[in-house]
Amino acid sequence: MKVLHPDWEYVADGVMGGVSRGQAGQAQVADRAAMHLTGTVSTDNGGGFIQMAFDLAEDAGGWTGLELDVYGNDERYDLRLRTTRLTRAWQSFRTEFVATAAWTTIKVPFDTLEAYRTDAIFDASELRRVGVVAVGREFAVDVAVSGVRLY
Secondary structure, three states: OEEEEEOOOEEHHHOOOOOOEEEEEEEOOOOOOEEEEEEOOOOOOHHEEEEEEOOOOOOOOOOEEEEEEEEOEEEEEEEEEOOOOOOOOEEEEEEEEEEOOEEEEEEHHHHEEEEEEEEEEOHOOOOHEEEEEEEEEEEEEEEEEEEEEEE
């Protein structure tokens, strides 16, 4: 297992004209230091997402998956991974998870990721970006991540 130390950043649909609002920052969430994404997703004006994401500096080749410690508001979120093969902003490898109101470790085997709008095959050695995304429907966002690991 390899513990990652992500440098999270906040991204919203405003980059595409959307009007979703939120923020991401370090916080104490249920007695743990975590990156905390909060806000509201709006599908108005062609929008529909907010996210926190980080660029991966480590080589994930040789690892079989990603593990995250998550806490939330019992809503569904996406985990979206991007590799160097993906050339368009809308392309990703993804899966969904529910962030429950208790700290939970989710394990995501790389071979279970779904390719979205790409014919590329996922190659862990090409992994370059990881995002936790609130997307696709109007809802209040409240999700935190306290740990990220390759396994």
